[in-house]
Amino acid sequence: xxxxxxxxxWSGSTGIPVRIVxxxxxxxxxxxxxxxxxxxxxxxxxxxxxxGFLIVGLTNGLRALPxxxxxxxxxxxxxxxxxxxxxxxxxxxxxxxxxxxYAGIRAVEPSIVDAARGxxxxxxxxLLQVExxxxxxxxxxxxxxxxxxVVSTATIAAYVGAGGLGRxxxxxxxxxxxxxxxxxxxxxxxxxxxxxxxxxxxQKLTVSPGVVGAGSGGNR
Amino acid sequence: xxxxxxxxxxxxxxxxxxxxxxxxxxxLGLVVAIPLGxxxxxxxxxxxxxxxxxxxxxxxxxxxxxxIMPVLLGSKILDEINIIVALTIYTVALLIRNIAxxxxxxxxxxxxxxxxxxxxxxxxxxxxxxxxxxxxxIAGLRxxxxxxxxxxxIGALIGLGGYxxxxxxxFQSNEDIIWAGLIGTLVLAFIGDVLxxxxxxxxxxxxxxxx
Numbered sequence: 001x002x003x004x005x006x007x008x009x010w011s012g013s014t015g016i017p018v019r020i021v022x023x024x025x026x027x028x029x030x031x032x033x034x035x036x037x038x039x040x041x042x043x044x045x046x047x048x049x050x051x052g053f054l055i056v057g058l059t060n061g062l063r064a065l066p067x068x069x070x071x072x073x074x075x076x077x078x079x080x081x082x083x084x085x086x087x088x089x090x091x092x093x094x095x096x097x098x099x100x101x102y103a104g105i106r107a108v109e110p111s112i113v114d115a116a117r118g119x120x121x122x123x124x125x126x127l128l129q130v131e132x133x134x135x136x137x138x139x140x141x142x143x144x145x146x147x148x149x150v151v152s153t154a155t156i157a158a159y160v161g162a163g164g165l166g167r168x169x170x171x172x173x174x175x176x177x178x179x180x181x182x183x184x185x186x187x188x189x190x191x192x193x194x195x196x197x198x199x200x201x202x203q204k205l206t207v208s209p210g211v212v213g214a215g216s217g218g219n220r
Numbered sequence: 221x222x223x224x225x226x227x228x229x230x231x232x233x234x235x236x237x238x239x240x241x242x243x244x245x246x247x248l249g250l251v252v253a254i255p256l257g258x259x260x261x262x263x264x265x266x267x268x269x270x271x272x273x274x275x276x277x278x279x280x281x282x283x284x285x286x287x288i289m290p291v292l293l294g295s296k297i298l299d300e301i302n303i304i305v306a307l308t309i310y311t312v313a314l315l316i317r318n319i320a321x322x323x324x325x326x327x328x329x330x331x332x333x334x335x336x337x338x339x340x341x342x343x344x345x346x347x348x349x350x351x352x353x354x355x356x357x358i359a360g361l362r363x364x365x366x367x368x369x370x371x372x373x374i375g376a377l378i379g380l381g382g383y384x385x386x387x388x389x390x391f392q393s394n395e396d397i398i399w400a401g402l403i404g405t406l407v408l409a410f411i412g413d414v415l416x417x418x419x420x421x422x423x424x425x426x427x428x429x430x431x
């Protein structure tokens with residue numbers, strides 16, 4: 001563990017802080033792009049009930065897909081750089097968020113939705129003010145699953161030339177410096193747990209205390 | 221798609237290694253998770269420790285988990301034991317909750333009936349409670365099996381075998397090899413999933429009889 005606490009590794013353009021910021025940037029930017037795609041799609045399918053089997057099938061199928069292969073195939077097609085890395089990460093983050101949003105909206109008590117319509121709410125209001133707030137715990141479950149996937153895959157992305165904490169693992173491997181590999185791995189594990197905790201905190205802050213199941217964690 | 225047919229022996233060898241590295245952790249994980257799930261269902265304080273712990277362990281990314289293993293196990297970085305233990309940890313973390321939930325769902329009157337018939341606790345657990353928890357356990361095993369089969373390829377990044385080697389070779393030379401590994405992974409995952417579903421049916425004949 002000496003490597004991790006050596007001050008020399010905590011400065012410079014390839015130091016630990018820079019790699020942490022890179023890794024974190026991969027994570028939040030990917031989640032943001034994926035959310036813009038996945039939440040409206042999941043909400044639409046959940047609200048109308050059409051095409052749900054497609055979302056469930058896609059999410060289950062994706063679990064079997066090796067992330068390393070996805071990463072390598074995208075890089076072979078699009079070349080090395082930030083765009084292929086983000087493409088692969090977004091591809092892996094969309095299904096869990098979409099499935100969480102879909103499942104959350106489907107699980108909303110039908111009588112609540114009927115009551116909202118009964119008091120004269122428009123369909124848009126029903127979705128935004130009734131269904132989505134009630135679906136939030138499962139939506140967050142989807143986000144937590146996606147965040148784990150992204151932190152994990154961003155580490156592997158260093159194999160195809162990306163930055164982030166995976167660099168320490170692969171550089172350590174290449175130079176046979178096990179200390180560096182281990183240090184990188186520990187940092188990745190800590191980052192993953194912290195990101196998960198951030199989502200737990202966000203969930204506590206945003207989910208209405210009246211929503212049933214607000215205390216439950218992810219859907220994995 | 222020609223690579224698969226021209227290199228059938230290499231493909232079969234990768235398949236064998238891949239299968240071994242994915243299935244052993246599922247079996248080990250099940251053996252470890254049954255007593256832990258029982259404990260989590262029985263004692264509130266054990267559950268208060270085991271559930272958050274398994275959540276945290278499940279959060280650790282796979283590459284990090286594999287790289288950290290040699291320190292904990294005293295193994296070499298290239299030992300297969302690293303990936304086997306890493307995947308076993310994920311399997312246990314996932315199954316504890318399923319098994320505890322499954323045991324929790326056994327109706328109280330069923331347990332009372334077994335007691336009244338003179339079943340001792342161990343026999344009651346093995347022949348009444350555990351079988352009734354099979355459907356929920358199988359659901360967890362299916363997730364564990366499929367994600368293990370997909371995660372084994374990460375081991376190739378530090379030099380272990382299986383389909384991941386095909387991805388890496390394909391990245392360096394010929395894209396065809398990647399597709400061979402990808403198809404192999406999906407076929408293995410499908411077969412594993414179907415076999416577990418079948419096992420679930422065979423182990424719970426009363427589900428069909430009750431219909």
